Amino acid sequence: MKSVAKIFKEHTMQIVLVLVVIFFVITTNGSIWTPANFNALIAQNAYVYVLATGMMMCMLIKGNIDLSVGAVVCFVDAIGAQLMVNKGVSFPVAMLAMLAVGLLIGAFLGYLIAYVNVPPWIATLAGFLAFRGWGTAVLNGNTIGIGNAEYAGFTNLFNGFIPDVFGVEGFNATSIVIGIIACIILFITQLRDRSTKISKGYEADSMVSVLVRCSVVSAVIIIFTYMLAKNKGIPFVLVWVTVIVLIYNFITSKTTLGRYFYVTGGNMEATRLSGIDTRKVLFFAYLNMQFLTVIASWITMARLTAANPTAGTNYELDAISGCIVGGVSAYGGSGKVFGMIVGATLIGVINLGMSIMGIDANWQKIVKGLVLLAAVVFEILNNKDKNKA
Amino acid sequence: MAKVLLEMKNITKTFPGVKALDNVNLQVEEGEIHALVGENGAGKSTLMNVLSGIYPYGTYEGDIIYNGEICQFNKIKDSEEKGIVIIHQELALIPYLTIGENMFLGNERGKSAASIDWNETYGEADKYLKMVGLEESSRTLVKELGTGKQQLVEIAKALAKHAKLLILDEPTSSLNEQDSKALLDLIIRFKSEGMTSIIISHKLNEVSYVADKITVIRDGSTIETLDKATTEISEDRIIKGMVGREITDRFPKRHDVKIGDINLEVDNWTVYHPLYPERKVVDDVSLKVRKGEVVGIYGLMGAGRTELAMSIFGKSYGTGISGTLKLNGQVTELKTIKEAIKHKIAYVTEDRKGNGLVLTNPIKINTTLANLEEVSSKGIIDQDKEYQVAVEYKDKLRTKTPSVEQNVGNLSGGNQQKVLLAKWMFANPDILILDEPTRGIDVGAKYEIYCIINDLVAEGKSVIMISSELPEVLGMSDRIYVMNGGKFVGELEAEGATQETIMSYIVKTGRGE
Numbered sequence: 001m002k003s004v005a006k007i008f009k010e011h012t013m014q015i016v017l018v019l020v021v022i023f024f025v026i027t028t029n030g031s032i033w034t035p036a037n038f039n040a041l042i043a044q045n046a047y048v049y050v051l052a053t054g055m056m057m058c059m060l061i062k063g064n065i066d067l068s069v070g071a072v073v074c075f076v077d078a079i080g081a082q083l084m085v086n087k088g089v090s091f092p093v094a095m096l097a098m099l100a101v102g103l104l105i106g107a108f109l110g111y112l113i114a115y116v117n118v119p120p121w122i123a124t125l126a127g128f129l130a131f132r133g134w135g136t137a138v139l140n141g142n143t144i145g146i147g148n149a150e151y152a153g154f155t156n157l158f159n160g161f162i163p164d165v166f167g168v169e170g171f172n173a174t175s176i177v178i179g180i181i182a183c184i185i186l187f188i189t190q191l192r193d194r195s196t197k198i199s200k201g202y203e204a205d206s207m208v209s210v211l212v213r214c215s216v217v218s219a220v221i222i223i224f225t226y227m228l229a230k231n232k233g234i235p236f237v238l239v240w241v242t243v244i245v246l247i248y249n250f251i252t253s254k255t256t257l258g259r260y261f262y263v264t265g266g267n268m269e270a271t272r273l274s275g276i277d278t279r280k281v282l283f284f285a286y287l288n289m290q291f292l293t294v295i296a297s298w299i300t301m302a303r304l305t306a307a308n309p310t311a312g313t314n315y316e317l318d319a320i321s322g323c324i325v326g327g328v329s330a331y332g333g334s335g336k337v338f339g340m341i342v343g344a345t346l347i348g349v350i351n352l353g354m355s356i357m358g359i360d361a362n363w364q365k366i367v368k369g370l371v372l373l374a375a376v377v378f379e380i381l382n383n384k385d386k387n388k389a
Numbered sequence: 390m391a392k393v394l395l396e397m398k399n400i401t402k403t404f405p406g407v408k409a410l411d412n413v414n415l416q417v418e419e420g421e422i423h424a425l426v427g428e429n430g431a432g433k434s435t436l437m438n439v440l441s442g443i444y445p446y447g448t449y450e451g452d453i454i455y456n457g458e459i460c461q462f463n464k465i466k467d468s469e470e471k472g473i474v475i476i477h478q479e480l481a482l483i484p485y486l487t488i489g490e491n492m493f494l495g496n497e498r499g500k501s502a503a504s505i506d507w508n509e510t511y512g513e514a515d516k517y518l519k520m521v522g523l524e525e526s527s528r529t530l531v532k533e534l535g536t537g538k539q540q541l542v543e544i545a546k547a548l549a550k551h552a553k554l555l556i557l558d559e560p561t562s563s564l565n566e567q568d569s570k571a572l573l574d575l576i577i578r579f580k581s582e583g584m585t586s587i588i589i590s591h592k593l594n595e596v597s598y599v600a601d602k603i604t605v606i607r608d609g610s611t612i613e614t615l616d617k618a619t620t621e622i623s624e625d626r627i628i629k630g631m632v633g634r635e636i637t638d639r640f641p642k643r644h645d646v647k648i649g650d651i652n653l654e655v656d657n658w659t660v661y662h663p664l665y666p667e668r669k670v671v672d673d674v675s676l677k678v679r680k681g682e683v684v685g686i687y688g689l690m691g692a693g694r695t696e697l698a699m700s701i702f703g704k705s706y707g708t709g710i711s712g713t714l715k716l717n718g719q720v721t722e723l724k725t726i727k728e729a730i731k732h733k734i735a736y737v738t739e740d741r742k743g744n745g746l747v748l749t750n751p752i753k754i755n756t757t758l759a760n761l762e763e764v765s766s767k768g769i770i771d772q773d774k775e776y777q778v779a780v781e782y783k784d785k786l787r788t789k790t791p792s793v794e795q796n797v798g799n800l801s802g803g804n805q806q807k808v809l810l811a812k813w814m815f816a817n818p819d820i821l822i823l824d825e826p827t828r829g830i831d832v833g834a835k836y837e838i839y840c841i842i843n844d845l846v847a848e849g850k851s852v853i854m855i856s857s858e859l860p861e862v863l864g865m866s867d868r869i870y871v872m873n874g875g876k877f878v879g880e881l882e883a884e885g886a887t888q889e890t891i892m893s894y895i896v897k898t899g900r901g902e
Contacts, residue, residue: 200773255768256761263758266747273705273736273744274759274812275727333749 068127073312106290179225537568685866803834
């Protein structure tokens with residue numbers, strides 16, 4: 001059995017997240033704990049999860065970051081809105097055009113970084129400046145709204161909800177059914193994983209700890225889907241985020257491609273001399289980042305029902321913060337998708353909680369800065385302990 | 390009897406879970422050269438860190454008596470004030486500063502920290518450079534110097550701190566034989582001028598050449614102190630103390646290995662420097678290797694050995710590579726590392742930490758890195774299979790580790806080298822190029838590496854072993870190429886070859902720069 005101290009150490013961020021939620025429930029007299037706020041937490045942070053996933057892939061390689069993503073969101077949205085509103089292009093075509101532009105940007109930045117050896121933060125800083133300007137220029141400095149019914153096909157892709165098939169008044173039962181199915185799948189896969197490990201004679205967690213872990217995660221899923229059911233159901237944007245997270249979790253933990261990211265971050269020269277094309281890995285990281293940026297820009301445009309010159313401001317910093325708080329190493333080589341999810345959620349909860357408490361926006365920034373710093377200091381101290389032992 | 394300058398009494402130092410030093414005693418007399426030997430992890434460096442104050446007073450038990458008084462050092466500055474100066478294995482010079490700036494770093498000359506007196510700095514620096522026999526101006530940038538000269542700058546820097554007791558941790562580990570000899574002679578000269586030195590070294594021939602007394606440390610305890618004045622010190626005698634048993638043969642015998650057909654043949658191979666394309670690094674080299682054969686390439690550092698090996702290994706080094714490469718008689722061009730691996734060539738680097746291993750990752754990930762396809766299908770890694778492979782190679786090479794989930798960075802040098810070998814053996818090559826396969830690892834681990842080499846050739850594989858240790862080249866090779874200044878200057882059968890014949894090839898051709 002693992003000691004309590006060890007469990008605490010391995011799940012610090014999760015425990016901090018729970019404590020922070022409890023803190024806000026108390027300080028807001030429970031007004032944070034409403035169906036609408038659960039929905040808001042997802043709607044407000046969907047882009048963070050998507051961007052932080054891509055940012056994590058960049059950071060795995062020597063802590064590289066991409067500063068351009070916020071500006072690219074603005075630029076790609078500007079192009080999409082112009083096409084849809086002023087050129088009368090249908091929304092699927094406009095989305096494809098946005099995707100093509102994003103991939104071009106990614107290929108260009110990736111080429112500069114991987115093959116011309118431009119330091120990543122400089123190449124993407126140039127992108128940060130240029131695409132914000134270019135995006136504003138495409139919009140002529142104005143906001144282009146897509147709130148009309150004729151664009152609903154696009155906005156619904158992200159802002160809509162999974163419809164209810166049971167027809168209970170004021171309660172989206174489909175949502176809770178999906179939640180229950182997810183929990184059952186979780187239990188089955190975890191228990192099966194454990195039994196195959198045991199049958200092959202590998203080290204496996206005890207039955208109790210597997211059951212406890214599954215129960216805790218299931219409880220979170222049930223609470224979430226229950227609260228969302230009391231709202232309007234599961235928003236489509238949550239489906240997008242879940243699919244992306246599951247895909248990237250699979251890539252990073254189970255595939256050779258994911259392995260290349262970790263080993264390139266751990267020792268680029270050793271990886272190169274093992275016959276792996278490290279430049280290609282670096283190129284792919286930035287191409288992939290812009291791919292996810294395009295998805296984030298769809299989400300953003302749908303949520304704002306507009307493209308405007310300030311869209312995406314500070315998105316790159318939100319993504320980086322989410323990664324860092326979620327335990328992705330600022331030096332590269334380590335980090336997990338689910339860790340990043342917890343980190344981004346923690347920041348999201350702090351934002352939401354402080355807003356509900358009515359804390360001044362400037363103070364909110366101070367708090368967020370301190371949280372980021374604390375997370376990094378914690379990581380460093382934690383690693384130091386590990387090395388000593 | 391001379392005065393005892395330093396006495397370390399019953400030093401015990403514990404880290405969480407490990408007793409690194411256990412009642413260690415060390416006595417150094419004024420004006421002697423005292424060698425500290427022991428296998429990797431025996432505690433030599435820990436002991437010197439206690440002495441120099443890196444582990445401050447109070448974190449260890451026991452007493453340090455220096456010059457008759459008990460010392461309580463809290464930081465390096467404290468010990469340096471008393472004249473105890475340590476020169477670490479990894480050189481600590483800043484490449485883009487001048488020699489003079491480096492020499493007085495943290496010890497600047499001038500009225501105050503805000504006004505450095507550059508004339509005094511460079512004047513003083515030149516004075517100390519002369520003492521160590523360096524002709525360079527102290528205004529030269531450190532990056533312009535070779536490692537041998539950088540090591541001399543480190544010593545000059547120590548002299549500038551008015552060192553009375555000089556501690557050298559593996560001073561010759563990255564030097565070639567000539568530079569090493571010069572360095573050791575310099576220490577002997579200092580001795581005649583009254584300097585006391587402690588030298589930590591793996592190279593036993595150097596230790597027996599330079600030391601007056603030798604203290605052997607094993608598993609955190611002092612085993613014995615050998616005095617040259619009273620006992621005959623041979624390398625075998627020292628090894629016996631280090632490993633606690635007599636090693637009758639430092640090189641295991643190969644039995645009944647059949648040497649077959651030519652496996653790899655390289656002709657007229659020329660390589661230019663990647664950054665200075667006019668500089669020839671490898672010059673018209675031709676070599677061949679047969680199945681089941683160990684071919685040694687002996688050369689000093691900078692002879693172009695690594696560059697030759699890496700240029701053969703999928704052109705991973707150099708530009709303007711010309712010449713032909715034949716595998717099993719077929720002319721083949723290996724344009725990338727991936728192609729080289731596919732054609733069953735492996736290059737095991739000399740720099741296992743820098744170029745070989747991902748230290749922050751576990752053994753199992755390192756083991757499969759060069760052949761990840763073997764444990765995956767359609768891009769998805771079979772983690773069961775990966776684990777089994779890692780365990781298989783761990784057992785086969787007798788890597789000492791609690792589990793293959795252990796990060797490679799936590800292993801000792803010898804075990805890291807085994808993981809590196811495992812990685813390349815798993816890539817299933819026919820030709821292995823081993824670049825300094827036993828650098829910086831202890832005697833016992835060296836023997837095991839030699840056994841692995843023998844097993845490889847017994848399976849019909851070919852091994853090219855690059856080494857700058859003559860006994861190793863002679864003890865392990867079937868055939869030896871001698872390399873100097875980018876050229877092969879000699880080829881000889883190992884049988885009947887001696888250290889003198891090999892060196893004579895190098896002396897004949899001079900040191901090509």
